[in-house]
Amino acid sequence: MHLLLVTLALACGACALVGVAYTLLAAALAGRFFRRPAAEPASFPPVTIVKPLHGNEWALSSNLASFCAQDYPGDVQFLFGVQDPADPALSVLDALCRAHPEADISVIADVRLHGPNRKISNILNMLPHVRHDVLVFADSDVGVEATYLRQVIGELQQPDVGLVTCVYRGAPDPGFWPRLSAMATNYQFLPGVVTGLALGLARPCFGQTIAMRRDTLEKIGGFAPFVHHLAEDHAIGEAVRMLGERVVIPPFAVSHACVETSAAGLVAHELRWSRTIRRVDPRGHLGSMLTYPLAFALLGAAFSGGAPWAWACVAASVAARMVLKVLLDYALRQRVRDLWLLPAWDVVAFAIFVASFFSSRVIWRGFSFNVDGDGLLSPVQDE
Incomplete structure (x- = not known):
């Protein structure tokens, strides 16, 4: 038993040190990513x-108003869609139309459901109303800067580019739990994506922005093939790559609203995300365990009986994560706050990571689904 504990302690300590190295590398790469020049459209x-x-x-x-305030001299058609004629978002759209009478806004309310992915069903209902050949799909919880559209179009005009997507930062609603959710986005998801891109290990595509030409959309069969996917954005990106076209990411982040109002809601959201990644990218998901240096350092301290070297690993892990947070906040041009929350979230996030291996069931918009190895949804009946 003693030998087993020593072995576990040393293994956890080694993982923590590798995690510290990864964290510092991610901090440096994130700064480099956001310093890249943005493409200007021709x-x-x-x-x-x-x-x-x-x-x-x-x-x-x-968030919707930010799209109507774009510094873009070309014509822009706005298509907003809901599936419930009584959706409360419609009142927000009424106010948006009054505030921006100059904007070309159309609202589509269509109850048709084409599959378990309700967002894709909503988009399919809107597509017949599209007038232009350049399309930008963006989730409702996204906010953007005034230069967003011209930079996205600038990237789309580069050689061999078939799709442009964007990384995103967490913008929390008021309250404690949304702030924790933003931590997951800003200091776990975002540095992982940037590092994966720099090392050639990531092939991302995010629903926060998917920009493509109409002919590219038609080549991948439209959106109908993705109506059974949970991670439809990932599947769309892979379909475009299969055409031999590039998926690129400009050097800025859009904002993503973090809206979870309870611990249960936050855990359910993060668990759904983690289980989805495990199903569509199992090796990448397993490798992401090295992004939790503090959790491994604490396990090393526990298994070693509080050995001094283990507590040194804990201190190094906390310091590295703080460095990452400060540098990312600077790169994202946001105020440095809630430093004390980061170690607490790291431990919770590791527990969610471990829990993701014990089931493939996710809850999405109040419905339960199983997710298979291709990221496909199959409804399940809760007991």
């Missing part, structure tokens, strides 16, 4: 922005 083609909506989020009005 022309300003007409664009249709497609936004599926579901419910009235706290920041929905400001």
